[in-house]
Amino acid sequence: MNKVEHIGIAVSDIKIAGDIYEKLLNTTVYKTERVEQEGVETAFLQTGPNKIELLQATHEDSAIAKFIAKKGEGIHHIAFDVDDIEAEMQRLKQEGFVLLSDKPKLGADNKLVCFVHPKSANGVLVELCQSVDNR
Numbered sequence: 850m851n852k853v854e855h856i857g858i859a860v861s862d863i864k865i866a867g868d869i870y871e872k873l874l875n876t877t878v879y880k881t882e883r884v885e886q887e888g889v890e891t892a893f894l895q896t897g898p899n900k901i902e903l904l905q906a907t908h909e910d911s912a913i914a915k916f917i918a919k920k921g922e923g924i925h926h927i928a929f930d931v932d933d934i935e936a937e938m939q940r941l942k943q944e945g946f947v948l949l950s951d952k953p954k955l956g957a958d959n960k961l962v963c964f965v966h967p968k969s970a971n972g973v974l975v976e977l978c979q980s981v982d983n984r
């Protein structure tokens with residue numbers, strides 16, 4: 850695995866949260882994207898080498914809606930950049946981690962993604978990300 854690709858933060862209102870994070874980080878939201886498959890609206894901010902992904906649910910069955918209902922707004926996942934997502938998925942499976950899909954899915958920002966169940970990663974939802982350009 851390479852660097853942290855982004856930190857995902859679950860928010861109830863992406864416009865309000867975007868304004869707060871713009872002030873906090875002294876930068877602007879550079880991109881928004883709706884990912885229907887995940888039931889989320891996203892907004893991205895960059896601070897130094899770090900990327901923040903704000904996530905608002907687009908329907909009540911979305912993972913983000915369930916998370917906020919249970920735990921409230923806050924850090925939802927940590928995503929790591931990988932060179933070869935299928936190889937990394939295979940490695941993690943062999944190490945006993947529980948993957949949440951058999952195949953990579955298309956995420957935001959032109960990435961292939963796969964999630965590791967938080968119960969198998971010390972209570973943290975982990976996302977693997979491979980740039981589609983890396984394929």
Ligand SMILES: CC[C@@H](C(=O)O)C(=O)SCCNC(=O)CCNC(=O)[C@H](O)C(C)(C)COP(=O)(O)OP(=O)(O)OC[C@H]1O[C@@H](n2cnc3c(N)ncnc32)[C@H](O)[C@@H]1OP(=O)(O)O
Pocket residue numbers: 857884887889891902904912913915916919925926928949955956957958960962964966967968972973974976
């Ligand atoms: C925009 C696309 C993409 C990107 O490109 O970056 C994204 O980031 S999409 C982000 C949203 N999508 C996902 O999170 C997909 C993966 N997540 C899931 O499949 C589910 O959320 C889950 C992790 C399997 C949990 O779903 P479910 O089992 O239905 O929910 P429960 O509420 O019953 O949770 C079970 C258990 O797990 C704990 N939990 C849930 N979410 C998290 C979390 N984010 N971090 C830590 N722990 C989490 C939850 O509290 C439950 O624990 P117990 O109460 O102890 O049983």
Ligand SMILES: [Co+2]
Pocket residue numbers: 855857902926928976
């Ligand atoms: Co993410």
